Amino acid sequence: MSLLAIIFVAILADNIVFNQFLGICPYLGVSKRLETSLGMGIAVIFVMAMSAVVTWLVYNYILFPHLVYLRTIVFILIIAGLVQLVETILKKTNPTLFRALGIFLPLITTNCTILGVAILNVQAEHNIIETIVYSISVAVGFTIALVIMAGIRERLDLANVSSLLRGAAVSLVTAGILSLAFMGFKGMMTL
Amino acid sequence: MNIVYAFAVLGxxxxxxxxxxxxxxxRFAVEEDERVEIVADVLPNANCGACGYPGCINFAEKVVAGDAPVDSCIPGGKAVSDRICEILGLETVASDVRKVAVIFCLGTKDVAPDKFEYHGVPDCKAAMMYGGGFKVCEYGCLGLGTCVEACPFDALSMGEDGLPVVDWERCTGCGICVKACPRGVIRIMDVDQPTRVVLCNSKARGRATRNACEVGCIGCKACVRACPQEAVVVEDFLAYIDPAKCNFCGECIDACKRDIIKELDLTKEPDLAKTV
Incomplete structure (x- = not known):
């Protein structure tokens, strides 16, 4: 499959948030302000690309073919360790980036999107190049979802919302409508 | 045998x-000054940003490193500054000047009429985008409470007459509301000693102000003539009183035909709007 198709499907047609319903927690939790949602998105792109490569290597060279059932636990272990490692190194070598990513790095450790993409990569039997492209595209799709949501919610804060719907309710309704809108891409292409 | 492999791989x-x-x-250990934590505990942790840093922890870092003045924390005032000096082993520097926010407008709903009915977003900044605000007066308080929302210390509340009320017990003079107000109606005042203030923000000409509001400063200069200390000046049709020159004689209060010069005294009635 061509890499362009992977990019299109990962960002739009099979958006991780809107169509696969992974990463809903940060999608609703970190989308109150545009600035923070962008920070989160960039941190996810960063961690996703890195963890996908490492998990792919571990899966294909250590787990495959006899220990495939250890996949989930090993991936969690690797992702958690990796994020911690990156955080430690960043703190020393690049304090500016460390501060920019801030609280999002440790939050991402337990993000289901990261684990989900690691598993999707090995399930789809991507090679290493496809893995990198797919992971970054998914993370970009996640960022787009987050930024769209944050933009809408910033406006919702100012809008005159009925007291019945105010707060979480209207956010969930918005998320649903957005998800429906993205369903439109689904028919265009699938992997 | 399989379980041994699994154990070996996972372990x-x-x-x-x-x-x-x-x-x-x-290898990548970062030395952190433990005083940062201690200083951060002393700070109000309102993350108001009045010191010029995004949050209390950032200020703590800077102050311990010696990059920020110890008395930058406005909400904390002298008490916090003294504690920081204690922690860092410095001489006390902060002066004990009490600052509060003062609403420079007396234009309640009854005396300052609307230009048109506004049904938009209940937010002063949003209202300003619509024809420059819905009040005839282009300088006065719109009364939609953007400052009330902004205040991190719950010191502001919206009065029934459409003007915000400052709770002087809670107000720390941080100045967040000053930035929030799109019309610049709020000013931060030193209130250590009683002062006289002209509670109007209207820089419009006398006639325009007279049409817009019953209690606007029309720049008639009656107060300027009445003041024996020459402490009052009129600029842009709006009177200002220089607190350094004022001797609190009260002549200007009697002279003002619009009755908008008030006494600002922290020990007395804290609610200025209600003294009208």
């Missing part, structure tokens, strides 16, 4: 990652 990976982490923790 080995765990050991490897653990080893890497502990190596990184030592």
């Amino acid at each position: 080995g990976l765990g050991l490897l990652i653990g080893g890497l982490l502990s190596y990184a923790a030592q």
Whole structure:
């Protein structure tokens, strides 16, 4: 499959948030302000690309073919360790980036999107190049979802919302409508 | 046999990652000044940003490093500044000047009429985008409470007459509301000693102000003539009183035909709007 198709499907047609319903927690939790949602998105792109490569290597060279059932636990272990490692190194070598990513790095450790993409990569039997492209595209799709949501919610804060719907309710309704809108891409292409 | 492999792989990976982490923790250790934590505990932790740093922890870092003045924390005032000096072993520097926010407008709903009915977003900044605000007066308080929302200390509330009320017990003079107000109606005042203030923000000409509001300063200069200390000046059709020159004689209060010069005294009635 061509890499362009992977990019299109990962960002739009099979958006991780809107169509696969992974990463809903940060999608609703970190989308109150545009600035923070962008920070989160960039941190996810960063961690996703890195963890996908490492998990792919571990899966294909250590787990495959006899220990495939250890996949989930090993991936969690690797992702958690990796994020911690990156955080430690960043703190020393690049304090500016460390501060920019801030609280999002440790939050991402337990993000289901990261684990989900690691598993999707090995399930789809991507090679290493496809893995990198797919992971970054998914993370970009996640960022787009987050930024769209944050933009809408910033406006919702100012809008005159009925007291019945105010707060979480209207956010969930918005998320649903957005998800429906993205369903439109689904028919265009699938992997 | 399979279980041994599983054990070996999982254990080995765990050991490897653990080893890497502990190596990184030592190799890339960042020395943190423990005084930062102690200073951060002393701060109000309102993250108001009045010191010029995004949050209290950032201010704590800077102050311990010596990059920020110890008396920058406005909400904390002298008490916090003294504690910081104690922690850092410095001489006390802060002066004990009490600052509060004062609403420079007396234009309640009854005396300052609307230009048109506004049904938009209940937010002063949003209202300003619509024909420059819905009041005839282009300088006065719109009364939609953007400052009330902005105040991190719950010191502001919206009065029934459409003007915000400052709770002087809670107000720290941080100035967040000053930035929030799109019309610049709020000013931060030193209130250590009683002062006289002209509670109007209207820089419009006398006639325009007279049409817009019953209690606007029309720049008639009656107060200027009445003041024996020459402490009052009129600029842009709006009177200002220089607190340094004012001797609190009260002549200007009697002279003002619009009755908008008020006494600002922290020990007395804290609610200025209600003294009208």
